[in-house]
Amino acid sequence: MSDERIAILAHEKFPDRAKTALGVMRYGDQNVCAVLDRDRAGDRVRDHVPDIDDAPIVESFVDALAAADGEIDALYIGIAPIGGGFDESWRDDVEAAIEAGCDVVSGLHYFLNEDPELVSLADEHGVHLVDVREPDDDLTVATGASGDVDADVVLTVGTDCSVGKMTASLEIVAAARERGIDAAFVPTGQTGIMIAGWGNPIDRVVSDFTAGAVEDMLVAVGDDHDLLVVEGQGSIIHPAYSAVTCGIVHGSMADGLVLCHAAGREAIHGYESFDLRPVSEYVDLYEGLADPINETAVIAGALNTKNVESDKAAADAVASFAAEVGGPAADPVRDGADAIVDGIVDAGLGGE
Amino acid sequence: MSDERIAILAHEKFPDRAKTALGVMRYGDQNVCAVLDRDRAGDRVRDHVPDIDDAPIVESFVDALAAADGEIDALYIGIAPIGGGFDESWRDDVEAAIEAGCDVVSGLHYFLNEDPELVSLADEHGVHLVDVREPDDDLTVATGASGDVDADVVLTVGTDCSVGKMTASLEIVAAARERGIDAAFVPTGQTGIMIAGWGNPIDRVVSDFTAGAVEDMLVAVGDDHDLLVVEGQGSIIHPAYSAVTCGIVHGSMADGLVLCHAAGREAIHGYESFDLRPVSEYVDLYEGLADPINETAVIAGALNTKNVESDKAAADAVASFAAEVGGPAADPVRDGADAIVDGIVDAGLGGE
Numbered sequence: 001m002s003d004e005r006i007a008i009l010a011h012e013k014f015p016d017r018a019k020t021a022l023g024v025m026r027y028g029d030q031n032v033c034a035v036l037d038r039d040r041a042g043d044r045v046r047d048h049v050p051d052i053d054d055a056p057i058v059e060s061f062v063d064a065l066a067a068a069d070g071e072i073d074a075l076y077i078g079i080a081p082i083g084g085g086f087d088e089s090w091r092d093d094v095e096a097a098i099e100a101g102c103d104v105v106s107g108l109h110y111f112l113n114e115d116p117e118l119v120s121l122a123d124e125h126g127v128h129l130v131d132v133r134e135p136d137d138d139l140t141v142a143t144g145a146s147g148d149v150d151a152d153v154v155l156t157v158g159t160d161c162s163v164g165k166m167t168a169s170l171e172i173v174a175a176a177r178e179r180g181i182d183a184a185f186v187p188t189g190q191t192g193i194m195i196a197g198w199g200n201p202i203d204r205v206v207s208d209f210t211a212g213a214v215e216d217m218l219v220a221v222g223d224d225h226d227l228l229v230v231e232g233q234g235s236i237i238h239p240a241y242s243a244v245t246c247g248i249v250h251g252s253m254a255d256g257l258v259l260c261h262a263a264g265r266e267a268i269h270g271y272e273s274f275d276l277r278p279v280s281e282y283v284d285l286y287e288g289l290a291d292p293i294n295e296t297a298v299i300a301g302a303l304n305t306k307n308v309e310s311d312k313a314a315a316d317a318v319a320s321f322a323a324e325v326g327g328p329a330a331d332p333v334r335d336g337a338d339a340i341v342d343g344i345v346d347a348g349l350g351g352e
Numbered sequence: 353m354s355d356e357r358i359a360i361l362a363h364e365k366f367p368d369r370a371k372t373a374l375g376v377m378r379y380g381d382q383n384v385c386a387v388l389d390r391d392r393a394g395d396r397v398r399d400h401v402p403d404i405d406d407a408p409i410v411e412s413f414v415d416a417l418a419a420a421d422g423e424i425d426a427l428y429i430g431i432a433p434i435g436g437g438f439d440e441s442w443r444d445d446v447e448a449a450i451e452a453g454c455d456v457v458s459g460l461h462y463f464l465n466e467d468p469e470l471v472s473l474a475d476e477h478g479v480h481l482v483d484v485r486e487p488d489d490d491l492t493v494a495t496g497a498s499g500d501v502d503a504d505v506v507l508t509v510g511t512d513c514s515v516g517k518m519t520a521s522l523e524i525v526a527a528a529r530e531r532g533i534d535a536a537f538v539p540t541g542q543t544g545i546m547i548a549g550w551g552n553p554i555d556r557v558v559s560d561f562t563a564g565a566v567e568d569m570l571v572a573v574g575d576d577h578d579l580l581v582v583e584g585q586g587s588i589i590h591p592a593y594s595a596v597t598c599g600i601v602h603g604s605m606a607d608g609l610v611l612c613h614a615a616g617r618e619a620i621h622g623y624e625s626f627d628l629r630p631v632s633e634y635v636d637l638y639e640g641l642a643d644p645i646n647e648t649a650v651i652a653g654a655l656n657t658k659n660v661e662s663d664k665a666a667a668d669a670v671a672s673f674a675a676e677v678g679g680p681a682a683d684p685v686r687d688g689a690d691a692i693v694d695g696i697v698d699a700g701l702g703g704e
Contacts, residue, residue, distance in 0.1 A: 083492050084560070109560070140435050142592040144623060207562045208436070208461070208555035210595035236598070237644045240494040243562035243599030250594045271496060277644050285640050292589045292629050 003029060005071055006105075007064040008078035009036045009093055014057065015048045019162065020107060021078025023191040025052045027170050033072055034064035036093060061093040065100055072097075074130075077106040080190060082270055084109025084133070098122050105130040107190020109204065132193045133201040135213065142211035146253040147294055149222025151184075152349035155254035156232040156302065157286050159276055161241060162269045163262040164332070166192050168302035168340070169231040171332035172258065175341045176227055181350045183227040186217050188248060192231045202233060203244045210247025218252065227350040230254065236285055239271050249286065253294035256347050257286055258340055259325050262304040263317040279324035300343030301329035355381060357423055358457075359416040360430035361388045361445055366409065367400045371514065372459060373430025375543035377404045379522045385424055386416035388445055413445040417452055424449075426482075429458040432542060434622055436461025436485070446470060450477050457482040459542020461556065484545045485553040487565065494563035498605040499646055501574025503536075504701035507606035508584040508654065509638050511628055513593060514621050515614040516684070518544050520654035520692070521583040523684035524610065527693045528579055533702045535579040538569050540600060544583045554585060555596045562599025570604065579702040582606065588637055591623050601638065605646035608699050609638055610692055611677050614656040615669040631676035652695030653681035 008025070010018035014037040025032050025045070032055045035045060041059035045052065056067045065072055075097035081087065086108055094112070097104055098121045104112055112118050112129040122129050146153065154172070156165040169185055169192075176183035185192070187199035200213040214230065222228060230252045234241030259282060268274040283298045290296045303321040305314035314334055322329035328346075330339040344350050360377070362370035366389040377384050377397070384407050387397060393411035397404065408419045417424055427449035433439065438460055446464070449456055450473045456464055464470050464481040474481050498505065506524070508517040521537055521544075528535035537544070539551035552565040566582065574580060582604045586593030611634060620626040635650045642648045655673040657666035666686055674681035680698075682691040696702050 109558070144591045144625065203558070203560035205559055206461070206555070207557055207559040207596050207599060208593065210559045211592050237602075237641060239496045239602055239605075239645050240563050241560065242602045242641070243595040244559050246588070246598035247559060247595030250589075250591055253591075273496065274645060281640070281644075285637070288633070288637050288640070289589060289594070292633075293591050293626060 003031065004073040005033050005068065006030045006074045006076050007034045007036060007061060007068070007072050007097070008032060008076045009090060010078040011037055011090065012039045013037070013079045014040055018079050020080055020191040020194065022049065023166060024076060024078065024194050028195045033068035034058050036061060036064060061096040072100065072102050074103040074105055076194065077104070077108060080107060086110040086115070094118060095121060098125050098127055101125055101127060103128040103130060105132065105194060107132045107194060107201070109133060133190050133204045135200055135205045139200065139205055139209045139213045139216060141209060142215045142251050144253070146215045146218045146222070146251060149218050151222045151225045151228045153218065153228045153230060153252055153254045154256045154258060154344055154349060155230045155248065155252045156258045156260050157245070157249065158232055158235050159259070159261040159279065159282050160235045160265055160269050161238070163260045163265065164302060164304035165232045165260045168258060168260050168332045168337065169229045170195070171337040172229050172340055172344070175337040176344070176350060179341060181227050182225045183229060183350065184221055184225040186221070186228050186230040188214065188231045188233055202248055203241070207243055210244060211251030214248050214251030227344070232260070235268070236282070236289065237277060238268060239274060246289065249290050250293050254290065254296055255294070256299040256344060256349050257290065257296055258300045258302055259283060259286065259298050260302040260304070261321060262306070263308050263314070279321065283325060298325055298327065299347040300327045300340040301325035302337070302340060303329055303331050305331045305334055355383065356425040357385050357420065358382045358426045358428050359386045359388060359413060359420070359424050360384060360428045361442060362430040363389055363442065364391045365389070365431045366392055370431050372432055372543040372546065374401065375518060376428060376430065376546050380547045385420035386410050387430070388413060388416060413448040424452065424454055426455040426457055428546065429456070429460060432459060438462040438467070447473060450474050450479055453477055453479060455480040455482060457484065457546060459484045459546060459553070461485060485542050485556045487552055487557045491552065491557055491561045491565045491568060493561060494567045494603050496605070498567045498570045498574070498603060501570050503574045503577045503580045505570065505580045505582060505604055505606045506608045506610060506696055506701060507582045507600065507604045508610045508612050509597070509601065510584055510587050510612040511631065511634050512587045512614065512617055512621050513590070515612045515617065516654060516656035517584045517612045520610060520612050520684045520689065521581045522547070523689035524581050524692055524696070527689040528696070528702060531693060533579050534577045535581060535702065536573060536577040538573070538580050538582040540566065540583045540585055554600055555593070559595055562596060563603030566600050566603030579696070584612070588634070588641065589629060590620060591626060598641065601642050602645050606642065606648050607646070608651040608696060608701050609642065609648055610652045610654055611635060611638065611650050612654040612656070613673060614658070615660050615666070631673065635677060650677055650679065651699040652679045652692040653677035654689070654692060655681055655683050657683040657686055
């Protein structure tokens with residue numbers, strides 16, 4: 001999906017609640033021509049997010065097409081509501097995109113390919129509806145084969161959803177490559193898959209195959225690299241999503257874990273009646289779960305300090321987090337992931 | 353599915369590797385007319401399992417029909433190989449059943465309803481293919497609503513697959529009812545669903561909805577009983593199945609956990625290169641995972657002593673397991689589950 005000219009739908013949620021949109025804009029090879037957000041139409045991306053390529057924010061797909069002089073290859077659905085449903089208020093934009101000859105790429109649980117109206121319209125206009133969350137139908141249970149791949153495997157794990165595990169993973173890969181390590185990103189979620197152009201959407205596979213779907217990816221690329229960085233999901237203490245987390249922990253058979261947390265987060269995102277636990281409890285739980293299947297430990301931490309204003313306060317938060325994790329830590333966005341790669345290398349991982 | 357006259361297919365696996373067949377025979381309301389096992393044809397059920405209703409073991413469905421004077425309502429698939437595939441060597445029996453006007457009930461991952469030959473034959477003969485592992489299509493993510501049901505909730509958790517969690521759950525319900533507690537069994541796997549006649553097959557739901565599928569069941573029946581006993585699955589330390597386990601732990605929001613173990617088990621069933629951990633580690637891990645979402649603890653233990661010969665040795669093993677669990681324990685098959693219900697009542701659960 002690289003070098004496509006795309007528009008990204010992020011109605012009412014850009015940028016703070018548009019994780020998918022931001023991920024593709026920051027890390028993907030696509031050329032983003034416009035962002036659809038009816039609440040911010042008329043603004044520009046740089047008004048809200050200074051460090052990514054700029055683009056206009058528009059009201060509708062029709063406006064996006066006008067802004068791009070008619071040259072758009074695809075519309076990406078850049079937001080993912082809880083439950084993954086399709087918001088009917090998006091339908092006009094999706095239909096306009098199809099009618100303009102654009103593919104539509106979606107990471108929703110709701111499959112565009114199962115929507116008769118959209119399927120029929122897409123057929124008529126000869127475009128593809130790409131549901132990146134639709135898993136391969138040949139997945140099966142894990143066998144333990146992840147333990148046999150040549151590459152060392154690092155997994156990002158979290159204290160919650162939406163703490164920056166995907167970002168940390170991508171920044172770790174970038175920093176490792178800078179250092180000459182042959183590192184690759186292993187996506188497990190819709191945004192990661194949209195960015196990487198391959199991967200199994202772990203939260204959408206049959207639950208019995210959760211670990212197996214991770215193993216399937218590691219076996220596919222594990223002998224081609226020295227370091228694989230697997231994107232973790234959710235949190236092992238979560239009322240809804242811990243199954244996905246746990247399957248990734250065991251399916252990846254990681255040699256090292258990087259614990260990801262958001263500074264100041266005190267309750268589970270979207271489930272605010274549930275408090276987060278002390279960081280050390282997550283370290284103990286992840287190690288207690290993972291180590292019996294493959295010897296491992298938490299070797300570094302990634303702290304998301306997006307909600308911390310000053311660099312000084314962020315640095316203090318990172319230092320305090322590093323102490324809790326018992327290893328080096330960084331905010332991969334503010335600081336880059338070099339300190340985290342130090343932790344990976346110090347643990348003896350990533351060498352040939 | 354009660355009072356049906358059924359035959360159960362268990363080729364080459366009866367009784368020791370035919371968990372589904374044995375579960376239905378021991379706990380279901382169905383009337384079992386014959387067991388299909390080509391390796392033991394000519395034997396009788398009581399030659400192998402003395403404490404359940406007897407039936408002939410036969411070579412094929414045709415022989416079963418003859419043994420039952422032509423009166424069979426359904427053929428149940430009573431075995432579930434790793435991966436849940438359909439063994440082509442069973443096809444003749446399944447087709448013979450359909451041709452004889454019988455429904456076919458299966459808990460395989462492979463859906464009979466997606467097999468064109470069987471579907472066409474079933475249509476022709478006006479019978480149903482019942483895939484109990486096919487989940488409802490209206491499941492979604494958990495909201496935490498399990499915490500609000502009136503009933504107290506107990507969950508069986510395990511040190512491994514195939515240690516007797518379903519059996520323990522059913523025996524706990526039976527023993528609690530003996531004592532006048534309004535208790536109900538909440539099935540989560542294919543055999544439990546075949547026995548209970550309702551339930552979501554948790555290992556087959558979309559992994560993001562694992563906890564939600566448990567919550568869906570608890571909300572459905574949680575205000576109608578004083579005690580719900582949720583059938584656990586797998587183990588929280590497992591190379592393949594831990595995702596299912598973890599989703600049930602958080603989806604059930606159990607008020608008490610009963611740890612299930614098989615005496616003498618030293619390695620993970622089917623994954624023998626992975627050692628089991630000390631029992632106390634499972635206690636700590638399950639409590640560490642579950643308690644942050646809903647206050648809980650391991651309140652009793654169920655030890656499967658099927659492979660222990662003498663009653664004395666079994667009693668010693670149970671006593672030693674109780675000490676490791678830190679609560680009362682029993683082998684629910686050998687001893688009944690009364691001691692476990694003591695632990696539940698002592699924890700203040702099951703009252704009105």
